[in-house]
Amino acid sequence: MLVGVFVLFCLTLQAANKEVTPTKNICSLTNIQDTIPAKRLDSLSIRRDSLNRRRDTVPTVDSFTLRMSKDTLSGPVKYKAEDSAVVLVQDKKILLYGNTQTEYNDVSLAAPQVVVDQQSNIMTATADRDSMGNLLTRARFEQGENRFQSDTIQFNFKTQRGLTRNTFTQQGEMFVQGDKIKKADSSTIFVSSGRLTTCSFDEPHFAFRTNRLKVINNKIAVTGPTHPEFEGVPLPIYLPFGFFPLSQGRHSGMLPPQIATNEAFGLGLEGVGYYKVLNEYLDMRLQGNIYSYGTWSATLTPTYRKRYRYNGALNLQFQRTKQAFKDDPDFSLTKTFMIGWTHSVDQRARPGTTFSANVNAGSTRHNQLQPNDTRRIFGNKLNSSIAYSKTWQGKPYNLTLSANHNQDNQTRLMQITLPTAGFTLNTIYPFQRKTIVGAKRWYENLGVGYNGNFGNQLSFYDTARFRLGDLLDTMQWGAQHRFPITMSLPPVGPLIFSPSISYQQVWLQNKFIRSWNPNLKRLDTAISRGFFVDQEVTFGMSASTNVFGTLRFQRSRVAAIRHVVRPQVSFNYRPDMSSKYYYTTQLDTTGENFGRFSSLSGNLFSPFSEGQFGGISFGVDNNLEMKWRSKNDTGANAIRKIRLIDGFGFNSGYNFLADTMKLQNFNLYLRSTLFEKINITASALLSPYQTNRFGRPINKYAWSDGFRLGTLQYGSLAISTQFQSKKKDDKKGTQTDEDNPVLRNGRQITDPMLLNDQAMLMDYMRRNPAEFVDFNIPWQLSLSFSAGFNRRPMADYSGFENEFNANLSVNGSFNLTPKWNFSVNNVYYDFKTTQLQTFTMSISRDMHCWQMAINLTPVGPWRSFSFTINPKAALLQDLRVNRTRTFQSY
Template identity: 55%
Template sequence: MMGFRKFSLKWNVLTMLILALFFALTHQSKALGIYKKLIYTSLTSDTTKPISRLLKDTTKLPSRKDTIPGKRDSIPAKRDTSLKKGIDTTLNRIDSLNQVTTDTFSLRLSKDTLDAPVNYEAEDSAVILAQEKKVILYGKTKTTYKDVTLTAPKVELNQATGEVTAFNDKDSLGQVLTRAKFAQGDNQFESDTISFNFKTQKGLTRNTFTKQDEMFVHGETIKKVNANTLFIKRGDFTTCNLDEPHFAFRTNKMKVVNNKVAITGPVHPEFEGVPVPIYLPFGFYPLSRGRHSGFLPPQFVTNEEFGLGLEGLGYYKVLNDYYDVTLRGNIYSYGGWSASLIPTYRVRYRFSGAMNLSLQSTKFNFKGDPDYSKFNTFMINWSHSVDSKARPGTSFSANVNAGSTRYNELLPNNALRNFQNQLSSSIAYSKSWAGKPYNLTLSANHNQNNATRLVNLILPDAGFTVNTLYPFQRKEAVGAPKWYEKLGIGYNGTARNQVSFYDTALSGKQLLDTLLAGASHRIPINLSLPSLGPLLVAPFVSYEEQWMMRQGTLKFDPVEQDIDTAFTKGFYTDRRMSFGVSLNTNIYGTYNFKNSKVKAIRHVIRPTFSFNYSPSFSGRYFDSLPYTDSSGIKHRIDYSKLAVGGNIYSGYSNVEFGGISFGFDNSLEMKLRPKKGSSDSTDRKVRLIDGFGFSSNYNFLADSLKLGDFNLYLRSTLFDKVNLTATANLTPYKTDSVGQRLNQYYFGDGHFQPGRFTAGSISLSTSFKSKPRDPDKAQETVNTGRPINDPMLLGDQQRLQEYMRRNPSEFVDFNIPWDISIDFAANFASVPLPNYTGFRTQFNATTSLRSSFSLTPKWNFTTNGYFNFQSMKVEAVSMSINRDMHCWQMSIGIQKGLYSSFSISINPKSSLLQDLRINRTRTFSNF
């Protein structure tokens, strides 16, 4: 027993000696290579109050950089139950997934601790001043804190104040090699020195360059008071992106609110560093992206007919995210004025549109002069469209262009509108029912001739259609369908009202006198039979009926030697039936070439024939007027009372038809072999003629004039460059001295003459463009969009053209060396004389030319011309010379026509300063 006690006492003494030795050796040992008293205690101490207690932790931590931010974790860590008297004797544990865990220790954070980590890196070196709580970085450094990024050659961080200071790098001569760069959100700065406080989000920079929207700003001192507001002392701003800008505006003080506005004190411009002694008391520059309200500055003009004037003065108001309105006005010293109200709206996936309400008061000469005149005119333009997905099965659209017939004529300095004699409008609504075979259309239409001042209104114009129904078709098809199951029947019905009037003599009585109403019904019955080899056979039956409200009777006035028309109102109906069968097929022909670039030419013929019979039910509406003129010559006019009555529908023919109708349609295309050495081995197809042919008929039951007129047509896009369209009407019969047809063919009497052309038209258009100087720049131009409030997106074609006319240099592509477009149109028709004593031929032909030549990469010459072959005069011609001056643009314009003018315009290219322009305009009229 005593031996056991001696043994136990000996081991107890040995254990105490070992513990004493262990404590003596580890009393001031280091953990993680950090000197706890000088560094750890200093960096975690409270700068506002003295340290009350330090926690000691002897836990062995992994030897790696701690990236856990010094703030309290929202998820509390599980405490170690083995902690006693502040000493943790627990060993680090490695979980089964072999993942390193970071031990969390309990400490009280300083009140001035940042709420996010500050990450920094340096290419050269980093110096830590523990006592001063500073870190100095050298080389290419990068410091990040939340959304703040700072890069500079040298950076100093002060942990005590939360401030970071960046410096630039200079060579031995004092020249700046690398500037400090600061970025926070959309704000970016380049400065000589940058001081920024992470806590207060305030900063101060010296000799700083920054960009706000399209504006480049330089300031000797810039103070950042919050994330979006800057105050600048002794600065300048410009839209030129060069290091030494061509122009700038200089001011001593300036405030910038990011993406909203820039406001300056007294400001003056300078060009190439040379100040211009023109001072403004303050400057206001919107920086808002997208739409924003504001005043629209005017343009000063001089006009010989209207005097001095201000054009384009107005205000733009954003009502909400979907609606806005623009008010513009022009005022002239001779008393003339005009005003426009332009509301626009756009609701995505629902509808969009724009309206332009314009009033114009034009005065020529002065009151009291014998040639004094005054005109009050107006114009309404409205465009509206509905997204097809907004209301499936329903569509609504509007395109309205209506107003006074002299409005376009009296517009100054606008040849395009001065010669626009035709205006038309359409408002349409359609409704279809899902799963139903019928649909409804409603529309209102308008057209007016500004030369004759005749206005026609058609409203409403209603249509109801029933798609083809197959009454004998089985509900459950089993096997091949029977022939009678393909018998289909449909319905088409229209009804409309029309009024006509002259705007110079508009009255309610005239509207009632010219009111016309009518309706048309058509019921087609078709049967599709199995093909007979290459032939497709389809029998058909059709019934048609028209309703009208007046008829006319011709009477000869021997005194005036004229023919008058007497109208009788009532309800009149006319109808027609036809029976027949149609046959059509396709005929293909190919010619192959052996040793040629052309591999083959293919010709397709599509003949159509129909045999039909149509009895006449309209004999009661036809009459004749025999009369003798003052020369003793006898005449006879056969006419339809319904057609002479001027109805919407003119009735049917009184000639019984039993014969054949025929037509031939053709197309021609060519196939080219690939070029030698080309990587593309596929053949290239070229359409030579899209369609050409003719159609006519022959009536076996007619007593004379059995062969009908020939209708000829041609459509072609030659080599994808020339668009050609031509039509003609050819009659095979001869005429007498007054133009009446005789029952004699032109191609008789032993010689061939196809006939006499009674009407025809041809239109030709082509354009040629050179390759761009820089293909990459051309692609960039294609991909660049315009802002939502750009005038080109307002939806009104006339306002788009007006904007292009006033700003031609904005639409000049200096990257294209040359561009030429040519349009030609001609038409003729043989029309009866007013007294029905003969015919006369009307002929019109016009051509227009547009060319653009970029003589150098910076100079462009553009011409537009309009020539009338009937008057053999150049109706209008305009020329412009445009100069690209990097951040500015210049345009010199000359126009000849009804209003001749000369103008010079110089303005910045940036949309931010596009209203800052220098103009000189002279206008002359040909009244």
Template identity: 50%
Template sequence: MINGGKFSLKYTSSGVFTLLLCTLTLLASGNYHKSTKFYKPFLQVRDTIPVKRDTVPVKRDTIPLKRDTIPQVDTTNKQTDSLRSKFQLIDTLNVKISKDSLDAPVSYAASDSMVLDVHTKKITLYNSANTKYKDLDLTAYKIELDQTSQTVVATYMVDSTGNLVGKPKFLQGESNMDADSIIYNFKTQKGITKSTFTQQGEMFVYGERIKKVNVTDFFALKGRFTTCNLDTPHFAFRTNKMKLVNQKLAVSGPIHPEFEGVPVPIYIPFGFFPLSQGRHSGILPPQFTANEQFGLGLEGLGYYKVLSDMFDMMLRADIYSYGGYRLNLTPTYRKRYRYSGRMNLAYQSTRILSDDPEKEFDVSKSFNIQWSHMADAKARPGTSFQASVNAGSTQYNQFVGVNPTINFQNQLYSSISYSKNWDNKFNLSLNAGHDQNSNSRLINVRLPDGSFTVNNFYPLQQKEFVGEAKWYEKLGIGLNTQFRNQVSFYDSAMSMNQILDTLQWGVQHNIPITLALPSLGPIQVSPGMSYTERWYSSHFDQNWNPALNKVDTSFTKQFSAARDIAFSLGVNTAVFGTYNKFGKNSRVQAIRHVIRPQVSANYKPDLNGKDYKTVQVDSTGRTIRYSKYQGTLYGPFGEGEFGGMSFTLDNNLEMKVRSKKDTTEEGIRKVRLLDGFGVTGSYNFMADSFKLSTFNFYLRSTLFEKVNITASATVDPYKTDRQGYRVDEYAWTGGGFSLGRLTSGNIAISTSFTSQKSTSKEQVSQVQDDLASAALPMTLEEQQAQLNYVRNNPAEFADFDIPWSVNLSYSLSFTRFLKGDYSGYETQISSSINVSGDFNLTPKWKIGANTYYDFQGSSLQQLTMFLSRELHCWQLGINITPVGLYRSFNITINPKSGLLRDLRINRTRYFYTQ
């Protein structure tokens, strides 16, 4: 008797079809969406169910039949329970996973076709093939996946025209490669590529064969690296062996450069190239220089150290063959959204050739301290702290060889400020600073200065408004208190006694009282009152010494105070006038004139006449009036009683012009003829003499939106004697007509013409904003040094997007001042013109010049010329200064990349003029 089950063609066909369907679905599982519920149990059943268990389902099929027909047999139930328990174990998949299986699904796709080889377990994808595994993304024309070895092979195809189609591209993490062929193992994450291009930061790397040993490390055979992004770069460095640590560094064996494919017979035993983005520590290479005064030297040799995310430090040194040296320590700190700053501590020991024939060298030691700090306004709303310090030895700038421009800077300034605001009602500001002159060697230190301000408050104003406010409720009172402290001394003779002797301090209180009255139609009336009080730490007296024929001055340290009060009543309005009768065919449609007159009545009692004295100043008996508070920090109040009128007449002139092309209303545009012009003055009814003040004229305009004009002049309405002193007689009396004498004036005219630039203003503005937000704060001297470097080396900053540009500016100024010996007045005139421009000789060559001519000295003060060459990834700059306080010549060839910015050829010569 046969106990086996019955075989049916129907059931046998169904089983075979099911087995085939499962097999195909298993091999094609990568095409489906990643689903942990799908592929894990399926793979586990396939890998863990032995072949012998294939007969078990057959017995299971027959057992239920026997169980149905012979339910009384207990052994059958036991057998069924045992089989059921076995199947339950298989259904729960409590089996071990094969070590050869992947720990993540592989997704793949292709636009053409996919070929599945069941026997070899290989899948081949054609045309725009793509494979993804974890963070790996592989794209190529043809990709072949070998499930047995877990290896993928990617290649390209050559079309009928000979072009490469579907060149493999490998992307994993920060690795990005383009190659002719790629072989990669999913399990070991190792691979080999041929003819591979990859970009590491600013560096473009090529290798005939590159081996990937893990996620970050690569080894290249016959490599080439450059910063030129062309397929055939202008320059490159070649090496036989190289190791790359992704986005960190590249280390190579012997390397040599090549230009335009031509090798240069210069070999370097090894190469080390940092590829990491952002800050990283390293050596700062020097620059060779030759200076007639300092000798041969290495400038800029140093080391940069990153101490933390918020702090770094740079040490640089300049060393010269004559024995001089200079050290710079520059720590930098930054805390995002809080503050940022930088310091520069410099010490130099100078040894230069001497002009004295009795000695060979001049030796000196000096130091300089610079500190710039800025707090983010969002860190503490209402509180701000800023610092800009530049202090040190007065002779420091004179002996700096790396930047001859600052050799002629005689002033150093420092400023540290702190301010606190309380609900826009009270404001406290504290300041400290200093200034020093390199010629006189005088140093003034201000510590501390400050002010306390109470914004206008309205004591008569109701807490809750009901209807319109009354006129008296607009009475406002404020307070502005300022205090200053200053010490002056010479650095060559500094002592504590000198500091105490020169100590000055002063305080000034000002209480303004204002009242805004309702307007009377087009007229606005504004009364006001102001009280000011000043505290002084000392005063002085002057007396004529007939024995020596000079004025003797004596100082007295004593607390004293002076007060002043003033009342005013102002009236202002505006008058409009338009002339539009130009005819239908005229382009000028209308001219509009706006006049804004303002007249105020003022009264000031004479509270400070007691502080003024008369002193003889020469042997002829001429006398002048002076205040004993002259030269103090806040200065004296004016003497005499004033009761008079002051006036201001401001004007504005505009024109409407119709476009030639657009005859509609939209074609009419406004043209500003004169932005503003007018005159100011005053008349004192209560003065004994010189009742009329000087007239101050002013004008400002932008003609044709191109020419900027600003001008001002001061006219004295009184006559003078032979020595230039004023006499109480109007200039227009005694025949003839004249408004008076011009005592001072200035005019400045500037314009610029620029061709169309290809880069949009929005892009330029965005770049400038990004640079401004990322830049560290700088002192005024550092900003000026950068501007001077740009001005003296324009070839390095040539903009080839602007084909040509021309800038013109002219200035003229004059003033009359009293001579030091009181013998009369003299006039000082200065006049100069500045012309600069550049234009492209070709799309890759640019030439430009900048010149400054002084008309008063009838000489060309400075002339700078430059020639720049665009070399794609390199730049060539030639700067020549044949005329100026110092003459110089330099030629520089260097890559544009910031990574290789120190790889430059530079030749600089300075020629100092005595």
């Protein structure tokens, strides 16, 4: 290591310019003794002037300044070399050898060999090669965001320009290699005989070859005539020019289309459009699809965002669908639309206030006419919600306002609830002292609350005969009020008593009277409008406790089993305040089947049940836990706690004041997670009474004629689990932003700036699961089974019918090799119809910088096949080969 060579070099250059005759013999003056004695100090001293001199008030300015040569560099050049440094004084050059490092302002150069020319201000760096000429180490150049690795680098300190040979550099996701690269300034380079690729290998799998290339850092790369090559083999495809955007973040530009085919719509271009950045808060996307048979659609998507304030997106779609040809009997021309809006407010903008919107509304047939989108085709429901809430800090009350929309695309029924208001007063204790000294008195635990709701609903069918007057006729409003009064008493031994009083009231608009029409042999409904009030008051006293039981084992891996029982009993009384709204009517032509109805049933809020209740409500909740001894672990990990059953139990009631059928239905439930993998939930509704030939309960217990628990009214069972192998080692399986398709330009799809992009990406992921495979997981499997039983009344009220359904859902994937993945998705089997409803199979191949995907949907009304091969890099995400076929069952 040599330090200060640069200073020595400057001095030697100045000495070289002077003609000085060198002295052959130099004597050291320090060896001769001086015989002349030193002079004595003068004893006379000048006295200080007693007259005060006036100071000059004009400051003295030194007019002499050092003028720098125009050829002087703007800063020092720092360098070091591990091997050696040679200074050529006559040639004004410095030669550096062995892992050299040179720095000048923001320029950094590391190379095996460097030559610095003082006269031309040019620094030349060369690579290191072995005796056979093989490359060992390249020269590395860095300036700002520019980084080059080259065989030879020439850089001018003065002009900041450079020339490199056989150079590799990276611009964003793009790797650039050129035989000769000229650096024009700090952000622009010109490449001769170059290639561009997103493959990180020295010999890339694919590239674009061009003789001329201009790159503006983080902005754009433009080429002359170019052609692609794969594995070094050029393809006979030539383009007059190439345009590669390199800018990060948002920027305006064209949106390239994708070629798609559809059996019903023909050959088409999907996604063609333009993206415009209006300002830092607002951007807009306009896209369209067009097909050869005459179908076209347009989508306008403005997106807005203000940091720490709000963000959202609006989605407006219009589609003109043409099916078959004009003279065909099945010809149809349909115009549909769809409106979507998402909006959210940052809680930091207004503490205590929230506002959100998620609107999805449009024509009922819009989703059914979407090509190549199975998920939207089968989506029969559309829901919208706009909600606002306000909480006052330090106050016990809050306000909520909302508007909701529900749309059934199959029946074309639309329900709009506008507005829905709710006001809640949290429990307050009016008798509680402001300053509590000592223990609380019993009456200080008396709490009072309030909950009120108001709603207004409109219902109509999306048909051609729809009129605004019919819409207003369907409007109905209602309100509900509830005043709970509670009190917590001190525990009495193991028991906890809690008295309560609840008063509820509903305001309803309509009264429905159903009567049997003997002429038409059907039930007719007469509607009368007005203001109707139904109310209910309940008095109760509940008692609860916990009972623990433990069974221990001495010589077993099962250390203990613990059973927790939580019984609860409540005594309730409810007077009959709603019987005036109930009536009995005939249901069929036999004259023997009658039904009991409430004239207020069918309003926005449900009425209360008739009859008084005076009895008990009881229930028991349980859970089971086990302690398991481990063979291998010791100490704190020797015994592990396992939850066998998270909860199981029942609840029911008995009405002492009822005339008949005093025992109420039993609600049974169970929930458990076995081995921390299998989730099980089950529930059932059991009636304790027998039924007549119409299926209606009679006042006779089910077990009176033999051993029978009751009549099953409803039952459900759901079992789900998920298994997956361990991920690869982090060092071997870590993905970068380039390999992760869910990242775009280093940002996750959850970035609020990408709300619309997120929705579009997630939609594309559902349609093309094979393109988003996690190759770090060798295999994964998820199973879901559900079964249900329901006993429901027939449409004509002539009896009951039993409905049974069961289905199995399977999703899974496994890696055949580290690069091949096979997966099945959306496998849905219906046991009721004994048919496979949906099934999607996909095969994926990881090709380093490319990915191949095959998707096959052989079952269902919309069957499809697609083959896709595309680069992984987001920069070239539209450079794909796609072949899609869709087959529709009418």
